[in-house]
Amino acid sequence: MTIMKSEETIRKITEHTYGTWKAQKGWKTPVYIKDAEGVYMYDTNDKRYLDFSSQLMCTNLGHKNKAIIEAIVKQAERLPYIAPIFAQEAMESATEALLSVVPASLSKFFFSTSGTEANEAAVMILRQYMAPKYKIISRYHSYHGATIAGLSLTGDPRRWFAERARFTMPGVCFAPDAYCYRCPFGLTYGNCSIQCAEYVDYMIKEEGNVAAVFVEPVVGTNGRIVPPPEYFPRLRQICDENDVLLVVDEVMSGWYRTGTVFAMENWNVTPDILATAKGCTNAYTPLGVTMTSKKIADYFEEEPLIQGHTYAFHPLVMSAVAPAIAEFKKLMATGHPQKVSPYLEKRLYELEDRHPCIGDARGIGHFWSLEIVKNRKTKERFNTKADKFLKPLMTDKIAAEAQKLGLYMQAWYDNLIIAPPLIITESQVDEGIEILDKALAVADQEVVHTDTPGSRSSAAFKK
Ligand SMILES: Cc1ncc(COP(=O)(O)O)c(C=O)c1O
Incomplete structure (x- = not known):
């Protein structure tokens, strides 16, 4: 059936809702x-x-995708919501499915409802764990989310607007990008000694109080910038040598987008914290996941985890994870x-x-x-x-x-x-x-x- 939508209907929508990331005059003819x-x-x-x-x-x-939709519908009929303090079936199936694909060392998960929140939780966790060190090195070509922590870590112009609104947190510095097409050092791959990684070592030593390096493995919105193969192995080394955590934002690069479950697998490098969202449920339900190493998980046996949401472990959200992962496995096997x-x-x-x-x-x-x-x-x-x-x-x-x-x-x-x-x-x-x-x-x-x-x-x- 054809449903024609009049200009009047669209006007009603755009007059009473804020369009995202734009001056509102640009939200007139979706x-x-x-x-x-x-x-x-x-x-x-x-x-x-x-x-x-x-x-x-x-x-x-x-x-x-039928399998994911059916699982969500079934969950809606059975148990659409229950508080995160209780255990439930969708929580169980999602956890099991995640354990079957994530790196073995990242086996403890915090669940939220967006990529932004997954990163926000990563920031809180890393700062609690690394205190009193607190500084985070991000990169200019990056986007990490829409809240204060996310925008503060963001290198793209969305941060400039956030800064003008005093909507940022202190303690973030920006490293040069692994951007070979426009190398920030004016060098050429093959003759560059991977300066973009080496400079992070310099930054850590000069800055002091650096707790973490926070990066997108393949930069998403800001350019699908694929780093040279030597970049992440060297960055991992630099982080280890300086007692700094390596935190990766796989919100966009995860879920087979680059051919592997997570992009970091392309270089056989495992981070200390990994944040993801988006493809994890094929975006049919809004999920954020923050994964940490065992060492960090052990730390929170005594230290209270200062993160939580009414919608954490939301059954409807979680119900999409296991079928999505099963569908990914099936598709990749073909x-x-x-x-x-x-x-x-x-x-x-x-x-x-x-x-x-x-x-x-x-x-x-x-x-x-x-x-x-x-x-x-x-x-x-x-x-x-x-x-x-x-x-x-x-x-x-x-x-x-x-x-x-x-x-x-x-x-x-x-x-x-x-x-x-x-x-x-x-x-x-x-x-x-x-x-x-x-x-x-x-x-x-x-x-x-x-x-x-x-x-x-x-x-x-x-x-
Ligand atoms: C790399 C990256 N991190 C974080 C986010 C924020 O995720 P969300 O929009 O789900 O809050 C995005 C969104 O595009 C992203 O691409």
Whole structure:
């Protein structure tokens, strides 16, 4: 049945609700979605959109996964809520399922209801455990959540607005990114001695009172920045040598997005604390999980854990975990995502060959970035960090054009987020590439042409 939504209906919604992360005048004409299935969603005019970003990089198994939906419905009928002080079946099944996939040393979990809260709990836990050391080293290209702790750890321009509102906490410093396309040291991979990691050692020693290094293993919104293979093994060493915790935010990079359950497995490095959310329930229910090492868990045998929520261990939320993990295992066992990710990579590189506005195509697994530039030679961007929230962005223009043509894709101030559900097929990848081919023309027209080819910064790590 077609349900047409009038401008009046949409006006009613946008007039009385705050749109997220925007000046409200930008919240006037959202697309009204009535359904979604597999890798597609449908609006009320029956227009179909291919989901090339898994919504907010969270529906890793796609839309309307039956097994997860059935488990949630059953739980709603049986026990929709019970206080976190009681044990219950969804808590049991989720814990067991998590234990079957997480690193063996991270076997104690704190449950909340968002990625932000998972990180917030990680901050409280690490600061209690490491007291009196309290400083946290984050990185400039990062996002860690929407509350005071999350925004304080965030390197992107959302923190600038939070700072102006005095909505940040002290004790956070920012390290240079492992960003080979724009190396902060002006070096080239292969001749850099992984300065981005070495500098963290310098920071720890110079700062004093550093309790933790807090990083996204593959940077999410801020660029799908894949670090060189030597980066995390060296960072782990630096943390150990300096008695500093390594905390990783796998809210977006987790749940097979990079080919492994967690991105850190790509480098065989285990953190002391891992925070995750999003794909853990395929985003059908809002879950945050903070996992800690045994040593940290032992510390809280005597020290009170100062974290808790009415919705901690929420049965409806938890009921999605076990079926989601079972579905991930089933899908990975078919070898389908492992076969499609190199195909996606190949097609994105071809796109880069055709479009001079793509400065760098980089990524891993089903987690890719097209960094959009005006000039490949100088790497000048169309828009900088300072433009975000304040100026029209070229990346938004490209995404809007793609949306017109039936492709949904998230965009940040200088990059497009290609992160489709793991169930996407090769022909659906082709469908997305075909639309991107047309949409990227919007930026190509304004490129200052050079003969410089696009970069493939993450490809260098495979050699
Ligand atoms: C790396 C990372 N950390 C934390 C968050 C915050 O998670 P949530 O939006 O569930 O609060 C996000 C959200 O996109 C994220 O990408």
